Amino acid sequence: MTPEAYDRIVTAELPNKQDPYLYGLVVKHMMHGPCGQLNSENVCMKDGKCKNHYPKNYANYTSHGTGSYPIYQRRNDGKVAKVRGHMLDNRWVIPYNASLLVEFDCHINVEICCDIRVVKYLYKYIHKGHDKVSFLIAPDNSGSNIDEISDFQNARWVSPVEATWRIYGFPLSGMFPSVL
Numbered sequence: 520m521t522p523e524a525y526d527r528i529v530t531a532e533l534p535n536k537q538d539p540y541l542y543g544l545v546v547k548h549m550m551h552g553p554c555g556q557l558n559s560e561n562v563c564m565k566d567g568k569c570k571n572h573y574p575k576n577y578a579n580y581t582s583h584g585t586g587s588y589p590i591y592q593r594r595n596d597g598k599v600a601k602v603r604g605h606m607l608d609n610r611w612v613i614p615y616n617a618s619l620l621v622e623f624d625c626h627i628n629v630e631i632c633c634d635i636r637v638v639k640y641l642y643k644y645i646h647k648g649h650d651k652v653s654f655l656i657a658p659d660n661s662g663s664n665i666d667e668i669s670d671f672q673n674a675r676w677v678s679p680v681e682a683t684w685r686i687y688g689f690p691l692s693g694m695f696p697s698v699l
Contacts (some may be wrong), residue, residue, distance in 0.1 A: 520633065523581075525589050529631055533608070533611070533612060534617070541620070541621060549613045551573045555565060555569055558603075575593055576590075577595045583633075587634030588631065596635065652675075
């Protein structure tokens with residue numbers, strides 16, 4: 520893909536205020552921090568630096584990065600937004616796709632990744648296993664000693680909807696047409 524193609528999919532700048540709805544969504548959902556010198560107590564701070572590398576550097580155009588991610592266009596065009604009491608500019612915008620942001624009205628980080636490792640990530644994510652829970656069934660005796668090591672059980676969590684689906688024997692997956 521080319522940097523021009525990246526720009527058609529992903530944006531990392533504040534939109535024009537002429538589109539107040541999109542501008543409001545970006546300010547509400549897609550602004551990082553503030554962190555660093557503006558807020559050293561933010562949860563993203565590790566060893567005095569933002570673990571997500573914000574604020575990003577300004578970039579006049581999108582280019583291929585040295586790793587698997589591009590360097591997104593983040594111009595120093597004077598656009599700012601007040602976020603949690605601080606004036607933030609394009610260096611603080613989390614990459615987003617405008618159509619998805621408008622459709623879902625939530626934080627939705629969209630990145631271009633050009634690396635074979637993305638296949639490994641997707642495979643691990645899809646096959647990460649079932650939800651698990653540790654629990655203990657005990658009488659309501661607040662004075663009794665509980666041996667958490669031997670009394671707790673590790674089990675799989677199944678929601679009521681999934682349990683009903685399995686009890687009725689509905690198929691969990693299917694393929695049509697079948698592949699031989």
